[in-house]
Amino acid sequence: MRTEIAIEEENKEIAKQYKELLRISYQTLSKDDKKLIRSAFDVAVDAHKNQRRKSGEAYIFHPIAVAKIVASEIGLDAISIASALLHDVVEDTEYTLDDIERMFGETVARIVDGLTKIAHLKKDMNISQQAENFRKMLLTLHDDVRVIIIKIADRYHNMLTMDAMPEHKQVKMASETLYIYAPLAHRIGLYNIKTELEDLSLKYTEPEVYKDILEKIEHTKEEQLTYIEDFSNIIKDSLDKEGLSYHIKGRMKSIYSIRKKMLAQNVAFDEIYDKFAIRIIYESDRENEKFLAWKIYSIVTDHFTPNPIRLRDWISSPKSTGYEALHITVMGPEGKWVEVQIRSERMHEIAEKGYAAHFKYKHGEQKEQGIEDWLNRLQEALENANGNAVDFVEEFKLNLYSKEIFVFTPKGELKSLPKGATPLDFAFHIHTEVGMRTRGAKVNGKLVPLNSSLESGDQVEIITSDSAKPNQNWLDYATTARARSKIRSSLREEKKEIALEGKEILRRKLKSQKINLNEDVINKMVVYFKLQTSLDLFYRVGIGAIDNQKIKDFASSYNNAFISFFKNKIRRKAVPEGIDKEEITSKYDMLVFGKEEEKLNYKLSKCCNPIPGDEVFGFISVNEGIKVHSKSCPNAISLQSNYAYRIISAKWIDSTQEEFTSEIKLTGIDNLGLMNEITEIISDNMHVNMRNLNFSTDGGTFTGRITVVVKNKSILKKLMENLRRINGIEKVTRI
Numbered sequence: 001m002r003t004e005i006a007i008e009e010e011n012k013e014i015a016k017q018y019k020e021l022l023r024i025s026y027q028t029l030s031k032d033d034k035k036l037i038r039s040a041f042d043v044a045v046d047a048h049k050n051q052r053r054k055s056g057e058a059y060i061f062h063p064i065a066v067a068k069i070v071a072s073e074i075g076l077d078a079i080s081i082a083s084a085l086l087h088d089v090v091e092d093t094e095y096t097l098d099d100i101e102r103m104f105g106e107t108v109a110r111i112v113d114g115l116t117k118i119a120h121l122k123k124d125m126n127i128s129q130q131a132e133n134f135r136k137m138l139l140t141l142h143d144d145v146r147v148i149i150i151k152i153a154d155r156y157h158n159m160l161t162m163d164a165m166p167e168h169k170q171v172k173m174a175s176e177t178l179y180i181y182a183p184l185a186h187r188i189g190l191y192n193i194k195t196e197l198e199d200l201s202l203k204y205t206e207p208e209v210y211k212d213i214l215e216k217i218e219h220t221k222e223e224q225l226t227y228i229e230d231f232s233n234i235i236k237d238s239l240d241k242e243g244l245s246y247h248i249k250g251r252m253k254s255i256y257s258i259r260k261k262m263l264a265q266n267v268a269f270d271e272i273y274d275k276f277a278i279r280i281i282y283e284s285d286r287e288n289e290k291f292l293a294w295k296i297y298s299i300v301t302d303h304f305t306p307n308p309i310r311l312r313d314w315i316s317s318p319k320s321t322g323y324e325a326l327h328i329t330v331m332g333p334e335g336k337w338v339e340v341q342i343r344s345e346r347m348h349e350i351a352e353k354g355y356a357a358h359f360k361y362k363h364g365e366q367k368e369q370g371i372e373d374w375l376n377r378l379q380e381a382l383e384n385a386n387g388n389a390v391d392f393v394e395e396f397k398l399n400l401y402s403k404e405i406f407v408f409t410p411k412g413e414l415k416s417l418p419k420g421a422t423p424l425d426f427a428f429h430i431h432t433e434v435g436m437r438t439r440g441a442k443v444n445g446k447l448v449p450l451n452s453s454l455e456s457g458d459q460v461e462i463i464t465s466d467s468a469k470p471n472q473n474w475l476d477y478a479t480t481a482r483a484r485s486k487i488r489s490s491l492r493e494e495k496k497e498i499a500l501e502g503k504e505i506l507r508r509k510l511k512s513q514k515i516n517l518n519e520d521v522i523n524k525m526v527v528y529f530k531l532q533t534s535l536d537l538f539y540r541v542g543i544g545a546i547d548n549q550k551i552k553d554f555a556s557s558y559n560n561a562f563i564s565f566f567k568n569k570i571r572r573k574a575v576p577e578g579i580d581k582e583e584i585t586s587k588y589d590m591l592v593f594g595k596e597e598e599k600l601n602y603k604l605s606k607c608c609n610p611i612p613g614d615e616v617f618g619f620i621s622v623n624e625g626i627k628v629h630s631k632s633c634p635n636a637i638s639l640q641s642n643y644a645y646r647i648i649s650a651k652w653i654d655s656t657q658e659e660f661t662s663e664i665k666l667t668g669i670d671n672l673g674l675m676n677e678i679t680e681i682i683s684d685n686m687h688v689n690m691r692n693l694n695f696s697t698d699g700g701t702f703t704g705r706i707t708v709v710v711k712n713k714s715i716l717k718k719l720m721e722n723l724r725r726i727n728g729i730e731k732v733t734r735i
Contacts (some may be wrong), residue, residue, distance in 0.1 A: 033077075044085045045606055051092065066154050081108055086104070088627060151192060170204040189350070195257075234249075245297075246281060249278075300340055302341075307330065311326075311328050404416050409430070422453060425454075426454065432486055436469065451458065593650045607629070608633035617648065617650050620720060663705060664708065664734055665703070666706070667703050690708055694706075
């Protein structure tokens with residue numbers, strides 16, 4: 001039993017923490033604010049009075065700590081502080097949501113409800129479906145963006161106090177934090193918390209690496225401080241002469257980012273030169289901010305040579321998170337490259353506090369409007385969140401972590417896109433309809449391929465056409481989540497349309513074989529052609545992959561019950577011993593891995609038995625090489641979140657989904673309108689794209705070369721037959 005003295009000491013500490021919470025609040029708290037926070041504090045103390053954390057301390061210290069992070073490090077308002085104090089009350093105690101609404105009003109109740117929903121996701125769902133949870137969690141943004149921010153603060157405090165947990169839970173929680181919460185903090189502009197979350201995650205996922213880098217940083221601290229002092233002394237006189245009010249400080253790069261650099265560049269700790277940045281933070285009113293930033297830039301570059309390709313002007317074009325600063329890399333003392341960040345105190349606040357700092361000086365309607373705009377930006381990333389959950393998470397993260405580029409529309413409007421974005425991404429960014437109708441693109445007045453990477457400063461013009469529509473290749477050209485999801489849904493629609501035509505074609509062709517198209521026949525055909533669904537069957541008929549001959553072969557086996565029975569017996573025969581099942585599969589469909597789509601050795605995982613056509617990913621196991629899992633595998637999410645670094649993307653190459661380039665040679669007698677007839681036939685053949693056309697005539701004869709893109713061999717065959725029928729064409733051959 002705890003003694004009365006211990007209880008008294010604990011109560012004193014709780015009261016002390018509460019006072020500190022009010023003292024460190026970033027926003028100015030009114031009398032009513034303090035009253036609201038006091039009530040929330042009293043309810044939280046009462047609700048959690050009999051609860052303890054795994055470390056043994058009173059549970060109430062956790063909500064107070066989360067509220068302190070929300071109040072000072074993130075800098076939110078009184079409603080958020082009260083909600084943070086109450087965030088576990090409905091989840092873990094006797095209090096209900098109605099109680100909270102009665103005592104604290106609708107807004108606090110809505111935020112607490114959102115946080116309770118997120119807490120439920122983890123417990124109620126089978127095999128912790130991480131990606132699905134993540135998506136559902138993001139959709140709580142519809143309720144109130146503060147839900148997510150308080151959840152990040154909650155996770156941050158849990159990561160700071162994780163020592164009492166068993167090791168496997170630490171690793172799981174740390175991986176989940178890297179997978180979900182760090183990217184979210186980054187998106188919201190909470191750079192400090194994002195950095196802390198990454199470092200704390202590394203501490204548990206790779207403890208030895210973390211410890212090693214931490215020790216080395218500690219060891220070089222003296223050296224760094226001396227270096228910063230030397231740097232400052234060189235420019236101080238010049239800055240003072242200008243009468244500037246400023247301070248210079250150094251910031252060590254995070255352990256996680258140093259580790260990332262070591263891996264990316266394949267170098268040791270000592271070989272990384274830009275391990276820290278120097279910040280010059282100056283005082284200024286809003287009017288002169290930009291002018292003073294460039295004045296300081298000019299002084300720094302008078303003393304140190306800048307690296308011209310490493311200038312980042314986030315003042316003229318702030319990042320979408322609101323971040324503003326001028327970044328330059330200069331050759332500092334001792335011939336070392338050093339990054340210098342120039343920012344005003346207001347910019348510094350935004351960099352430290354993210355979204356809260358934007359609205360600190362705004363009140364009432366203006367404040368609400370600012371929050372609205374910010375929310376709308378986040379909403380973009382959630383559009384079309386109905387695809388595969390793991391893909392959604394991956395694309396969401398990809399878009400979050402991308403650095404930004406700024407490009408211009410033909411009218412000179414500035415648009416922000418992730419680094420690596422293409423003209424196709426730009427088209428969908430402008431408007432979905434523009435994206436869908438994209439025919440081509442001009443960058444700085446020149447026609448470019450749709451998959452070219454855009455650079456900051458490019459002026460992009462999209463050429464549209466009513467007849468243009470997305471094709472499978474577009475998924476390789478687009479990088480942003482918005483563009484890819486719109487292309488996917490368009491392709492799905494197109495596949496359905498082709499399948500409808502295919503169904504009619506199949507009905508006619510089977511009728512001529514005296515077979516009626518009914519459910520039984522469809523099911524037998526799906527099995528016969530080793531497909532998954534009737535949609536696949538109709539689609540393949542529609543594009544000609546299942547041609548007349550194949551349908552006749554099926555008809556003869558169907559009409560002869562004995563042969564059909566016998567064939568099925570053979571088809572279903574067990575695989576003889578000594579023959580690897582994967583080997584047989586690979587003859588029908590190919591699996592390729594990674595961005596480069598390499599063909600690697602793999603084994604199909606026994607837990608989900610993926611088949612050609614399933615959405616899959618590769619997992620690099622310790623002893624068995626690459627194991628292929630279906631994305632809907634019960635173990636998929638735990639592998640994704642616990643071993644994200646061992647996941648490799650994979651896909652089946654299916655003859656109907658891939659497009660192939662082929663060259664056709666034509667020879668014959670030249671006559672008027674021949675070219676017109678040839679191009680008409682090619683454009684009339686569905687699912688054929690013409691890439692290149694080259695004709696030469698000599699003494700009344702002609703030779704032509706055409707490059708076409710087709711989905712399979714039978715379409716090419718059909719096209720060549722149609723070309724041979726043209727009057728004057730003597731020979732059509734495939735090169």
